[in-house]
Amino acid sequence: MLDLHSHTTFSFDGRQEPEEAVRRAIELGCKVFGFSEHLDYDYVVNGMQVCLTDVEAYYKNVQTLKQKYADRITLLCGLECGFDLMAQGYYKGLFEKYSFDYCINSVHVLEKKDLYFAEAFMRKSKKQAYGEYLKLIIESLDACYDYHIIGHIGYATRNAPYPDRKMNYNEFPGLIDEMLKKIISFDKAIEVNTNVEGEESCLPSFEIMERYRELGGRLITFGSDCHSLNRIMDGYAFVVKKLKCIGFSELCYFEKGELRLFKI
Ligand SMILES: [Zn+2]
């Protein structure tokens, strides 16, 4: 079992202490656990930039935990970078300075609005809003920093104010294919993220994962996107079962940027 997407008190919204997260992951039988604290350079709430992770302290803390628990679990030190054109140089500098294991590149914000909230979709049809979101993901794939994983594709659907919030393939076949083909040609991994409402739901939808597979996509990973202890590994079993039905037999993770495969 593995889980590459977690936030602790080093992130502005994390509620679990790093070491208690490690202990819980071990209890659950997790073999590879990755920290992916937020770096949301463009994330502004009420006109104020949210607290950025103290990267130096975070990095040191995970190195200590890695050593302490080395005989029980593989711990990874990652970052979740909120894509922003203006922040690219800053992120790049951090990856040159520290030896992070991996980077999750995530789109959270469109036109300065967090797509998690319904207000971001004001006066936009689903076609327009999701179209813009998909185009931004496609643009984010050209980020100048070295990222490995594309985070929670479909984040914009979580609380969007449409009767059918799902990003159905038949509504956006051109953009979804363009995005998936680019991900495949860049050798990046797609994360299956379970931080979404609803029984046996995940981002992206299994419909999109099926299309990814059809187009030749092979690299996938799992992320609970947990911010508290009770969500570590959440949904892992159903995701793996479904991915196997689609034809996937491995998940992947990255150690110092090196691809590792994990049989499921
Ligand atoms: Zn995220």
Ligand SMILES: [Zn+2]
């Ligand atoms: Zn996250």
